[in-house]
Amino acid sequence: MIDPDAIYEQLTISLERLLVSKIPPDAAPHHQHYQEQWNAAVAHARSMLGARGESLASDLFELRLRVAMHLSPIDAIGYDATNPTPRHTLITDYLRAEFGRSDEGVPRLARDIASVLDRWDASRKRTSETADVLLRRQAGRCAHCGFVFDSWRSSRTDDVMKPYHESPEEFTSPEVDHIEAISGFGTNETRNLQVLCRLCNAGKGDGLGLDVRREAKRAADRIAEIPVADRVRMFYYVLERAERRCAKTGRDSTQCELTMRLVRPRGGFLRTNLQPEALDVAESTDLVKHTRLLHHPETRSSDGA
Numbered sequence: 001m002i003d004p005d006a007i008y009e010q011l012t013i014s015l016e017r018l019l020v021s022k023i024p025p026d027a028a029p030h031h032q033h034y035q036e037q038w039n040a041a042v043a044h045a046r047s048m049l050g051a052r053g054e055s056l057a058s059d060l061f062e063l064r065l066r067v068a069m070h071l072s073p074i075d076a077i078g079y080d081a082t083n084p085t086p087r088h089t090l091i092t093d094y095l096r097a098e099f100g101r102s103d104e105g106v107p108r109l110a111r112d113i114a115s116v117l118d119r120w121d122a123s124r125k126r127t128s129e130t131a132d133v134l135l136r137r138q139a140g141r142c143a144h145c146g147f148v149f150d151s152w153r154s155s156r157t158d159d160v161m162k163p164y165h166e167s168p169e170e171f172t173s174p175e176v177d178h179i180e181a182i183s184g185f186g187t188n189e190t191r192n193l194q195v196l197c198r199l200c201n202a203g204k205g206d207g208l209g210l211d212v213r214r215e216a217k218r219a220a221d222r223i224a225e226i227p228v229a230d231r232v233r234m235f236y237y238v239l240e241r242a243e244r245r246c247a248k249t250g251r252d253s254t255q256c257e258l259t260m261r262l263v264r265p266r267g268g269f270l271r272t273n274l275q276p277e278a279l280d281v282a283e284s285t286d287l288v289k290h291t292r293l294l295h296h297p298e299t300r301s302s303d304g305a
């Protein structure tokens with residue numbers, strides 16, 4: 001059995017060796033010390049890249065991917081299939097030029113690296129096929145808000161707190177989301193994937209959360225007039241903070257569809273005054289009209305009415 005901690009340690013050592021052994025301009029490239037370091041690093045990297053063991057497939061794959069990307073130029077990472085130069089050749093050239101190595105192990109290492117990147121590409125293409133599998137795992141619901149896909153025509157979509165009505169077919173469509181972003185080294189392994197409705201995915205956005213200044217600026221506005229982007233971001237945040245659980249019933253989004261409501265109806269549209277509530281127990285969205293009437297006697301009917 002492979003110990004993941006040991007692999008991480010090995011990986012760190014390997015990468016450090018590869019970086020350390022990069023030849024400084026004033027150093028002799030044939031120096032025995034560098035050669036030994038390089039050979040050891042290549043041996044580590046190769047054993048990592050060529051490792052078999054499906055029980056730890058996803059852990060190993062992440063590690064291999066990190067090594068492979070570290071040792072590849074950008075045109076090999078984002079490889080264009082119409083490129084006449086094979087991927088492994090680009091990597092071989094890069095290893096020689098950037099790491100200053102010309103030994104016989106380089107082309108073989110480059111092929112191993114290229115095959116890891118090929119597999120990465122293939123798994124990205126599989127993402128759309130994976131959506132069906134994920135949806136079954138999530139019992140057909142959005143993993144964040146619990147919306148049951150394909151139900152929007154029959155469910156309430158006029159909720160200004162969860163503004164599906166602003167663009168119903170778009171906002172209620174399923175999207176595959178990376179729980180940990182690829183840019184943060186998230187992978188396409190299914191354990192890092194979930195299906196969200198478009199509205200939740202838009203609310204998650206770049207993951208940077210809510211801007212306090214924007215929140216303060218809009219806090220006293222009528223909810224239907226707060227920009228949709230701000231509302232969906234607030235929606236995502238409020239559910240996430242409460243671990244996707246209804247504040248009234250304790251049910252979570254695997255059991256019911258969630259919306260959000262003001263805790264104190266006369267208070268502002270603020271993260272501290274909002275909570276998730278199951279759609280079937282939440283006050284009607286007419287709430288928006290009458291609570292906001294307190295501030296705006298001339299309140300019109302909300303959008304989509």
Ligand SMILES: [Zn+2]
Pocket residue numbers: 142143144145146147196197198199200201
């Ligand atoms: Zn959702």
